[in-house]
Amino acid sequence: MTYEDHIPVNVITGFLGSGKTTLLQRLLDDPGMADTAVLINEFGEIGLDHHLLQRVDEQTVLLKSGCLCCTIRGDLSDAMRDLYGRRERGEIPRFRRLVIETTGLADPAPIIYTLMAEDVIRHHFRLGNVITTVDAVNGRAQLRRHGESLKQAAMADRLVITKTDLASERKTASLRAKLKALNPSAPLLEAATDPISAEALLTRDVYDPKSKSAEVARWIDAEAFAAPGGHAHDVNRHGDGISAFCLTFDEPLDWTAFGVWLTMLLQCHGQDVLRVKGLLNVLGADAPVAVHGVQHIVHPPVHLDAWPDADRRSRLVFIVQGLNPEDIEASLLAFNGLANSVAA
Amino acid sequence: MCGLCGVLSPREHWTDGGQAGEGPNGRSVAETRRRERANQVRLANKVLAHYGLTLADWQGSSFVLSNRTGASEIIGHFGALWPSAARMAKRPCDPLDAALIAGLESAP
Numbered sequence: 001m002t003y004e005d006h007i008p009v010n011v012i013t014g015f016l017g018s019g020k021t022t023l024l025q026r027l028l029d030d031p032g033m034a035d036t037a038v039l040i041n042e043f044g045e046i047g048l049d050h051h052l053l054q055r056v057d058e059q060t061v062l063l064k065s066g067c068l069c070c071t072i073r074g075d076l077s078d079a080m081r082d083l084y085g086r087r088e089r090g091e092i093p094r095f096r097r098l099v100i101e102t103t104g105l106a107d108p109a110p111i112i113y114t115l116m117a118e119d120v121i122r123h124h125f126r127l128g129n130v131i132t133t134v135d136a137v138n139g140r141a142q143l144r145r146h147g148e149s150l151k152q153a154a155m156a157d158r159l160v161i162t163k164t165d166l167a168s169e170r171k172t173a174s175l176r177a178k179l180k181a182l183n184p185s186a187p188l189l190e191a192a193t194d195p196i197s198a199e200a201l202l203t204r205d206v207y208d209p210k211s212k213s214a215e216v217a218r219w220i221d222a223e224a225f226a227a228p229g230g231h232a233h234d235v236n237r238h239g240d241g242i243s244a245f246c247l248t249f250d251e252p253l254d255w256t257a258f259g260v261w262l263t264m265l266l267q268c269h270g271q272d273v274l275r276v277k278g279l280l281n282v283l284g285a286d287a288p289v290a291v292h293g294v295q296h297i298v299h300p301p302v303h304l305d306a307w308p309d310a311d312r313r314s315r316l317v318f319i320v321q322g323l324n325p326e327d328i329e330a331s332l333l334a335f336n337g338l339a340n341s342v343a344a
Numbered sequence: 345m346c347g348l349c350g351v352l353s354p355r356e357h358w359t360d361g362g363q364a365g366e367g368p369n370g371r372s373v374a375e376t377r378r379r380e381r382a383n384q385v386r387l388a389n390k391v392l393a394h395y396g397l398t399l400a401d402w403q404g405s406s407f408v409l410s411n412r413t414g415a416s417e418i419i420g421h422f423g424a425l426w427p428s429a430a431r432m433a434k435r436p437c438d439p440l441d442a443a444l445i446a447g448l449e450s451a452p
Contacts, residue, residue, distance in 0.1 A: 255359075256384055256387050257387055259422075260388055260391065261439055263357075263422065263423055263426060265440070268436055268437060269440070293358075299358065334448040335439065335448065337448070338390050339383075339387060
């Protein structure tokens with residue numbers, strides 16, 4: 001069984017009261033969500049009618065020497081193992097997708113880490129994507145005041161603005177601008193007006209053979225990072241120290257050098273690398289390789305069949321806190337140059 | 345244990361998956377991995393020299409990290425290298441360190 005065949009897991013997160021359960025309820029009505037199991041932290045006031053609904057209590061287990069983002073969520077791991085065991089024993093239908101709704105204060109990183117690191121789970125499940133809801137009325141203030149909210153938005157693969165009917169157009173526009181600057185490559189939907197479907201939000205991801213090329217193309221969408229001139233496009237330096245930028249490299253990158261470099265970078269600065277994703281022109285390879293990670297966690301690289309466009313440069317998108325794009329670029333170039341000197 | 349580590353349960357690391365398997369050059373997957381591993385050691389040593397450390401392959405399954413006083417540590421997995429290196433060097437192994445970058449740029 002390849003990684004692509006593992007059961008995809010979608011994480012729906014968002015700050016307290018941002019409409020996660022309402023969004024989930026709408027998604028579960030979609031016929032595309034048949035055969036989906038749901039794990040939920042809190043049963044809200046809105047009833048969810050689903051035959052595979054289970055509650056998990058949030059407990060995190062901090063591993064020895066571990067940092068905060070590298071924790072196994074014990075509750076989540078138990079619930080997922082239990083769910084998978086019941087599926088295999090035929091006690092519940094053979095669900096083909098799992099959706100996890102987090103608490104409003106949850107940091108998504110330990111959930112992602114649990115999927116990647118827990119020995120049983122990582123053989124049966126894989127991360128699909130992270131969907132973050134942001135409330136149009138209170139979203140900006142929450143992003144400003146609460147680190148959890150900021151991380152939830154920065155780590156998202158899809159952003160959904162909710163409650164736009166309760167907010168002024170100016171407020172919604174201001175939130176859109178903030179989210180676009182924070183996470184330029186995540187598609188931004190409005191729950192009140194945009195179609196909320198399983199396809200739009202959940203099923204297209206980088207490990208899905210049908211959609212992986214389009215997903216990667218979206219990551220490196222030049223327009224999202226457009227800035228006149230320059231090699232590294234730093235679209236925004238926020239007051240919170242977070243910046244999103246795209247680095248491009250004209251020369252092919254040596255895979256070994258890249259691996260040594262990124263492993264070292266994330267070991268030292270993983271807590272400040274909220275997202276890294278990109279498309280690499282690997283020396284000696286005909287087709288590109290997509291890489292993506294969250295903090296200290298790097299997902300298995302994805303080999304694409306072909307380049308999404310005529311641009312053959314390597315492009316790496318970062319969302320970081322307090323790190324300088326020029327330093328990151330200079331460092332990767334130095335490591336890559338080292339590969340040439342080693343090979344020589 | 346951190347996200348990039350796997351000492352207690354050695355397993356494939358994400359860096360193992362970037363090279364295609366058997367290619368037009370006729371190399372087997374095993375051969376590609378052996379070469380990749382040898383490259384990892386050669387390249388990591390260029391960086392580790394900055395910290396007075398050396399890395400060696402150990403039977404194709406682990407690595408041995410050593411310092412100049414002869415202390416050594418078995419590294420079960422490439423992802424576990426940098427935490428151990430920082431511990432042995434008694435300082436962070438920071439790829440953004442300007443002195444390291446300058447040193448790498450002037451490496452022979």
